[in-house]
Amino acid sequence: xxxxxxxxxxxxxxxxxxxxxxxxxxNLELKYGQRIRLFPIPCSGRLEPLHLxxxxxxxxxMAYVITCxxxxxxxxxxxxxxxxxxxxTQAIISSIGLEVDRVGIIVGSKDAPKALGxxxxxxxxxxxxxxxxxxxxxx
Amino acid sequence: MITAVQKPIDEIREMxxxxxxxxxxxxxxxxxxCAAGGEKETAMLASTLRMAAKMNGEEVGxxxxxxxxxxxxxxxxxxxxxxxxxxxxxxxxCGAGVQAVADMFQDVPIIPALNTEFLGETKDQGxxxxxxxxxxxxxxxxxxxxxxxxRCSKQxxxxxxxxxxxxxxxxxxxxxxxxxxxxxxxxxxxxxxxLEKIYPPKDWSKKQGGGxxxxxxxxxxx
Amino acid sequence: xxxxxxxxxxxxxxEFAVTAECGPPKGADAEAVLKKAxxxxxxxDALNVTDNQTAIVRMSSLAACSLINxxxxxxxxxxxxxxxxxxxxxxxxxxxxxxGIRNVLCLSGDHQSFGNQPQAAGVFDLDSIQLVQxxxxxxxxxxxLGGETLDSPPDLFIGAAANPFADPPAFRVVRLAKKIGAGAxxxxxxxxxxxxxxxxxxxxxRDRGLTEKAFILGGVTPxxxxxxxxxxxxRVSGMDIPDEIIxxxxxxxxxxxxxxxxxxxxxxxxxxxxxxxxxxxxxMAIEWEEAVGExxxxxGLLPRPIVVS
Numbered sequence: 001x002x003x004x005x006x007x008x009x010x011x012x013x014x015x016x017x018x019x020x021x022x023x024x025x026x027n028l029e030l031k032y033g034q035r036i037r038l039f040p041i042p043c044s045g046r047l048e049p050l051h052l053x054x055x056x057x058x059x060x061x062m063a064y065v066i067t068c069x070x071x072x073x074x075x076x077x078x079x080x081x082x083x084x085x086x087x088x089t090q091a092i093i094s095s096i097g098l099e100v101d102r103v104g105i106i107v108g109s110k111d112a113p114k115a116l117g118x119x120x121x122x123x124x125x126x127x128x129x130x131x132x133x134x135x136x137x138x139x
Numbered sequence: 140m141i142t143a144v145q146k147p148i149d150e151i152r153e154m155x156x157x158x159x160x161x162x163x164x165x166x167x168x169x170x171x172x173c174a175a176g177g178e179k180e181t182a183m184l185a186s187t188l189r190m191a192a193k194m195n196g197e198e199v200g201x202x203x204x205x206x207x208x209x210x211x212x213x214x215x216x217x218x219x220x221x222x223x224x225x226x227x228x229x230x231x232x233c234g235a236g237v238q239a240v241a242d243m244f245q246d247v248p249i250i251p252a253l254n255t256e257f258l259g260e261t262k263d264q265g266x267x268x269x270x271x272x273x274x275x276x277x278x279x280x281x282x283x284x285x286x287x288x289x290r291c292s293k294q295x296x297x298x299x300x301x302x303x304x305x306x307x308x309x310x311x312x313x314x315x316x317x318x319x320x321x322x323x324x325x326x327x328x329x330x331x332x333x334l335e336k337i338y339p340p341k342d343w344s345k346k347q348g349g350g351x352x353x354x355x356x357x358x359x360x361x
Numbered sequence: 362x363x364x365x366x367x368x369x370x371x372x373x374x375x376e377f378a379v380t381a382e383c384g385p386p387k388g389a390d391a392e393a394v395l396k397k398a399x400x401x402x403x404x405x406d407a408l409n410v411t412d413n414q415t416a417i418v419r420m421s422s423l424a425a426c427s428l429i430n431x432x433x434x435x436x437x438x439x440x441x442x443x444x445x446x447x448x449x450x451x452x453x454x455x456x457x458x459x460x461g462i463r464n465v466l467c468l469s470g471d472h473q474s475f476g477n478q479p480q481a482a483g484v485f486d487l488d489s490i491q492l493v494q495x496x497x498x499x500x501x502x503x504x505x506l507g508g509e510t511l512d513s514p515p516d517l518f519i520g521a522a523a524n525p526f527a528d529p530p531a532f533r534v535v536r537l538a539k540k541i542g543a544g545a546x547x548x549x550x551x552x553x554x555x556x557x558x559x560x561x562x563x564x565x566x567r568d569r570g571l572t573e574k575a576f577i578l579g580g581v582t583p584x585x586x587x588x589x590x591x592x593x594x595x596r597v598s599g600m601d602i603p604d605e606i607i608x609x610x611x612x613x614x615x616x617x618x619x620x621x622x623x624x625x626x627x628x629x630x631x632x633x634x635x636x637x638x639x640x641x642x643x644x645m646a647i648e649w650e651e652a653v654g655e656x657x658x659x660x661g662l663l664p665r666p667i668v669v670s
Contacts, residue, residue, distance in 0.1 A: 297490040301524030302598040309598035
């Protein structure tokens with residue numbers, strides 16, 4: 001009887017959106033347990049393809065990033081760079097046969113900002129069809 | 140600088156397939172500048188290869204290391220201490236670096252992860268262009284600082300050809316016609332009449348005449 | 362076998378010369394060459410044989426010229442610098458002269474990426490102007506590049522190409538001057554549709570005295586269809602086809618377009634005949650060599666002069 005393992009999402013989120021606190025992060029990790037690992041970063045521009053790749057390599061079935069809306073980045077270009085780097089990562093994982101949607105980007109909304117918990121839900125829903133990553137299958 | 144791009148991952152995996160303990164070796168010089176083989180890219184490639192190995196049930200280890208340069212003996216000699224631990228080295232250096240390491244460590248397969256491209260400049264962020272052929276007989280003075288050998292698709296010394304249109308080359312409209320650039324440049328410095336003279340055929344012996352080239356400086360030697 | 366340059370004789374006599382292109386086949390059949398050349402006998406003074414045009418592999422120009430020469434016609438050996446280094450080029454010049462070929466046209470050649478061998482190494486050891494200079498040195502000084510003396514010098518009427526319509530416009534005449542200075546005896550231009558722009562270029566050439574130093578032959582190409590006209594206008598470098606010409610081609614029914622193309626070509630020739638400094642025409646009817654005879658006849662250029670040495 002195969003144990004249908006739950007998937008793990010690695011989520012890198014810009015600390016400026018959504019407005020969230022360290023407490024909120026801890027609560028979410030308690031709530032979701034192994035299903036999520038949260039990594040706050042000072043700006044999504046700080047994200048490198050390597051972070052996403054390492055996450056996928058070591059523990060994540062999906063690795064996503066949340067950025068500020070266009071034009072709202074505190075450091076001006078961070079969200080733009082994050083988008084390009086996610087695209088590069090998608091090209092790399094695709095080249096070894098991993099589904100492109102295992103990495104992705106969520107752009108925060110200026111008009112209807114969502115709480116971190118809501119965004120986590122959205123992503124889990126969005127990626128629910130993916131299943132465990134072939135990188136972590138039991139040998 | 141020397142530019143390079145990473146080989147397709149399938150090609151790399153095919154070359155490293157027989158090996159189990161691989162050193163993924165980056166270079167912090169030219170290939171780091173063109174974002175192909177520096178420490179970051181080395182880490183990314185190693186991570187990607189580990190994932191691919193896991194997905195395919197392959198038992199193989201990848202260790203990462205980056206040298207300041209792979210083309211200078213002073214730097215690559217440091218591999219002496221560690222190379223016994225590996226059965227292959229996947230080098231992210233340019234062709235010069237790969238061969239330098241391969242010449243020193245002849246018992247270990249040194250496999251190139253990159254395709255070396257050209258001598259060129261970082262024209263803008265994320266943009267590198269070829270501008271030098273290494274001909275051994277620099278004529279940039281005569282052509283206003285634009286090399287007609289490296290930048291003219293037909294290496295004309297008395298250009299332009301009939302295919303120059305709107306300042307672009309007939310081979311690819313994204314390429315600037317080098318001769319248009321030369322004419323514009325010499326006009327700017329008031330030296331256009333230089334082009335009325337017929338430039339004689341290039342002396343290619345300075346590049347190929349004696350086989351692979353060498354420079355020796357005794358004043359620099361021990 | 363002629364062993365004289367009919368083209369040279371006609372031009373030196375002051376007659377309006379006619380040359381046409383005769384492309385070699387994509388094969389080893391000598392008959393194919395002779396058959397095509399035969400359609401031009403009596404219609405032209407000399408036949409240009411192209412050299413792997415568009416970087417597409419064809420029978421060598423040298424071989425085709427030799428066949429044509431043996432048939433009693435006057436070939437113009439086109440030589441591109443794309444495929445051969447200076448050793449091979451000078452060697453071929455000697456060989457051409459030995460085979461009785463008496464005209465050579467020195468060209469850069471289309472880049473190898475355009476043809477059916479895009480992985481080939483482009484040689485470009487000499488450029489077209491240097492080649493003109495080298496051939497002149499072989500003929501007049503009896504020396505090869507570097508100064509070594511030949512046993513017997515080649516005898517060749519030297520030509521080069523000019524494109525009045527390529528960029529940059531002001532520099533085109535400087536390049537023409539360089540080619541003539543290097544030793545070009547005759548010039549064949551890229552095909553002309555924009556007579557006004559050609560006239561401007563010609564005037565600049567006249568002002569520099571170039572029309573007295575070399576024989577300029579205006580290039581013409583009959584348009585087969587409006588599609589061809591538009592293709593050449595938009596996709597071929599160094600071509601200037603005015604909208605008016607496109608309009609004329611589009612303005613007639615499809616079956617009538619060839620006739621219109623010939624008509625435009627004949628009109629162009631008639632205008633060229635009247636331009637001082639133009640000493641002849643060069644008809645490039647690619648894959649339509651049968652049209653050459655009709656064009657030349659309707660332009661009032663037949664019969665071709667018989668020039669005895």
